[in-house]
Amino acid sequence: MKLRFLGGAGTVTGSRYLLSDDKHRLLVDCGMYQGVKTLRKRNWAPFPVDPSTIEAVVLTHAHIDHSGYLPALVKNGFKGKVYCTKATHALCKVLLPDAGFLQEEDAKYAFRKKFSKHAKPEPLFTEKDAWESLKHFESLHYHESFEPVRGMEVTFTPAGHILGSSCVHVHHKSSQRTVVFSGDVGRQEDVIMRPPEPLQKADVLVCESTYGDRLHADTDPEEELAQIITKTAGRGGIVLMPAFAVGRAQMLLYVIHKIMGQKRIPKLPVYLNSPMAIKATEIFCKHNKEHRLSAAQCEMIDDQTEFVRTVEESIELDSARYPCVIISASGMASGGRVLHHLKTLLPNPRNSVVFAGFQAPGTRGDALVNGAESVKIHGEYWPVKAEIHNMDSLSAHGDYQEILSWLEQGQLKPEKVYVTHGETVASDVMRKRICEKFGWDAEVPELFDEVEI
Ligand SMILES: [Zn+2]
Structure with a gap:
């Protein structure tokens, strides 16, 4: 052979x-x-x-x-x-x-x-x-x-x-x-x-x-995430998480709702802005024998997440001025709705952007986690003033x-x-x-x- x-x-x-x-x-x-x-x-x-x-x-x-x-x-x-x-x-x-x-x-x-x-x-x-x-x-x-x-x-x-x-x-x-x-x-x-x-x-x-x-950082990802979200919310900022629609988006939703339930972060809205990630979340919940989450835990994700489906809702979310968490695809910021959020959120030091997976060389995600001072999106350069985090431990x-x-x-x-x-x-x-x-x-x-x- x-x-x-x-x-x-x-x-x-x-x-x-x-x-x-x-x-x-x-x-x-x-x-x-x-x-x-x-x-x-x-x-x-x-x-x-x-x-x-x-x-x-x-x-x-x-x-x-x-x-x-x-x-x-x-x-x-x-x-x-x-x-x-x-x-x-x-x-x-x-x-x-x-x-x-x-x-x-x-x-x-x-x-x-x-x-x-x-x-x-x-x-x-x-x-x-x-x-x-x-x-x-x-x-x-x-x-x-x-x-x-x-x-x-x-x-x-x-x-x-x-x-x-x-x-x-x-x-x-x-x-x-x-x-x-x-x-x-x-x-x-x-x-x-x-x-x-x-x-x-x-x-x-x-x-x-x-x-x-x-090696992935030997830190407790829940604690790290709790600190980032609490600090960002404390200064009135938004936490944006570019995430792979399949896999990491579901994991992030679960972790965020869990630490919110434990009162380790303030109560704030959590948006999932990606039609594909929403469908993937439904499939994930349907196959609950194949992963660690119970039907009740999947239901919690479903109940407590604001699902952003239409383009109009997505544009409206882009003008949000209150502390919240937005999860959006794609995970390496190479396309998708997350780009619109990056344009709005990157120039403001109050906000945080958290990456939760491998960033392939040449992608915007890779540039951002390596300290780029500006990134090109839709033909224009946008200054990077927001805090950028790369949580390998969530890979x-x-x-x-x-x-x-x-x-x-x-x-x-x-x-x-x-x-x-x-x-x-x-x-x-x-x-x-x-x-x-x-x-x-x-x-x-x-x-x-x-x-x-
Ligand atoms: Zn893969």
Whole structure:
């Protein structure tokens, strides 16, 4: 069996791994590139193998950097099925059409502002393409094995990163080899997600390394957040939290309502301003057997959050002058409604902006957490006077220590580990740590490398 790295190599986005033998081709993850322009441009390159020759796709989870290229793959000739867990399917029904809509908006914007070299810029795919790709989906339960292509048996195990997230185990029957893709790996002690299930067997392991060179701060995130909110409210400011619509938005809502109930922060309105995050929250509450929150706790989130759905309500919220908390997408401030709030709130030192997840290089979120004095939004520069916080401790990715201890919990003796899904330095540090701790043979592959496994 051969494994080819078609993405997620040397960067955290664009996860795509191709497994093939003499007769069959299976793609694991079909992500979009995000972040700096050179990476985003890769989304426009022809897919490195003819999509019509791929028989099936298996997804680790719903985040766009793992699923977002699917509509383009289908548009370019992919005819097979897309397999994932039940919750991943539910979340993709929200995320993919939204991604198509955003592509169309971007193309229209480029046309209006004339910054495309094409007379009529086209979207990478449309909302309609996204709905078309969703017809190819088939969902399964964790631990239920299936054969997406003949001779390759696949199972999902919980990865603890977001709702529905999984490690993908592929057993190649004729060679009797098993390769495991970690996908994005969650935390050992996440507030809302259960820890990732230990891995039992892998001849080859493909492991993520988002935080391969970093440890999350050893602080109590609830206490840190309570202090930020109390201080900001005390000076009459607003706390803005750019958050990934799926995953971190639900965690933040839970933590904020919890500390408010314990009177550790003043009673103030909490807004969720993202139609996609609102839908993701509904899905999260519906799948309450898959995470740590009870039905009653989900109900509390539902009752105590002000959901901002329409554009009019969003504009009205933008003129709020009273202390409140606003959670809005996107998580790296690369698009979405959060941009309007940033324009209003950044220039005022009374306000605070709190980031709660990984900020990919080249994004506005990355610039802000690294102390930018101004940021460009909608063609204009906005001064950064608000307090900026980067709460890594709220991330949905395990740091290197957590990933190593997760690997240690399993019964693994892989012959080879490929370290992916990290910036160059992070992946290399992770590789060294895996070699040193376990004595396993680990390597950081380059984009388009193909290996025999
Ligand atoms: Zn993810």
